[in-house]
């Protein structure tokens with residue numbers, strides 16, 4: 424069956440005595456990937472920092488502190504670490520809440536390779552693990568004034584439990600009716616630039632002279648609530664999302680003519696004449712790109728609003744033939760607060776090590792990682808969870824049943 428020990432908890436201070444000061448005050452694990460050892464340490468006594476990563480490069484005989492991208496796990500009591508596919512380490516935290524106990528530290532995925540190349544430094548990236556799957560997000564692009572916001576509002580009004588809007592960040596000033604946190608997160612450029620550098624954004628672009636971007640959290644919060652996420656982003660942003668790990672449906676809304684676009688922007692009355700002219704100049708390139716770049720799965724012309732809305736609903740399978748019930752939000756995983764983990768093929772067996780919990784197989788859980796999807800900078804979805812039937816005579820994974 425090929426069960427392999429997968430937790431390597433060692434005292435690295437003894438193993439590597441090259442004078443490098445390991446900073447962890449709490450608990451640490453190490454995992455070998457190629458000629459590197461990744462040491463993940465939690466600082467239990469520290470009120471500020473929770474988890475750190477250090478790398479021992481055996482070929483260069485030196486320690487490296489990598490750039491850590493993404494949102495890391497919150498403070499916890501300890502963890503198990505398991506290498507998957509030679510490119511990511513599954514970190515199962517002890518004593519965390521059910522929705523916060525499975526994490527992936529990506530060490531050599533495509534995303535990490537790209538980031539290493541771009542920064543010229545050692546990079547690792549966190550991605551939170553989530554049970555089950557989410558519906559594909561819907562990316563809607565098109566020139567300013569074409570009617571994206573109007574169409575999205577109609578959809579959200581008709582199907583309030585089904586769709587959720589990805590609230591972007593922007594450095595542009597709010598319009599009079601816009602609310603912070605609802606229409607946009609209005610933010611300072613320096614803060615947004617730092618968050619982008621820290622890997623918190625799925626995509627960003629400079630549009631009409633302002634910075635706009637979709638944070639990973641904006642999209643994942645909608646998916647976590649069981650709703651289908653809608654993104655209203657420009658063509659550059661759509662191109663970035665297309666190249667990312669997020670699997671989405673891409674729709675371009677085109678105007679019947681540039682003259683109609685101009686008329687709509689004037690009637691909307693939210694921009695100055697100068698701003699309108701800038702948006703119209705950009706519109707021509709956006710329409711060309713939208714129609715020819717191959718980014719978009721569907722192009723809809725918004726001439727007559729009701730007709731365009733009906734077409735949009737058809738594309739999304741909302742023409743009455745499919746159920747419009749929202750998917751249940753992804754549930755967490757109740758893990759024993761202290762446990763041992765081992766890997767058998769694509770299954771991770773987690774056994775309780777909590778004193779007094781009795782029969783160890785009683786609290787055993789299996790995480791199936793064969794259908795994982797996504798990854799940094801977003802969540803890693805597709806985790807399946809099974810309970811193992813209590814069986815004092817067997818350590819095997821026979822008799823497992825899926826937890827709903």
Ligand SMILES: Nc1nc2c(ncn2[C@@H]2O[C@H](COP(=O)(O)OP(=O)(O)O)[C@@H](O)[C@H]2O)c(=O)[nH]1
Pocket residue numbers: 564565566567568572591592595626627628630631635636637655656657658659660661
């Ligand atoms: N790349 C990217 N573009 C965005 C984002 N949010 C909004 N945009 C785009 O920025 C452009 C300007 O948006 P906005 O200032 O709200 O003006 P409007 O399109 O005229 O209503 C539009 O093309 C939006 O689709 C984002 O998070 N990322």
Ligand SMILES: Nc1ncnc2c1ncn2[C@@H]1O[C@H](COP(=O)(O)OP(=O)(O)O)[C@@H](O)[C@H]1O
Pocket residue numbers: 565566567568569570571572573574687688690691725726727728729
């Ligand atoms: N098909 C349409 N025909 C005429 N006006 C429209 C149509 N669709 C949207 N509008 C109007 O055009 C303006 C711009 O629409 P909006 O949704 O704000 O565009 P965007 O979000 O793409 O910038 C709004 O005043 C809206 O009411």
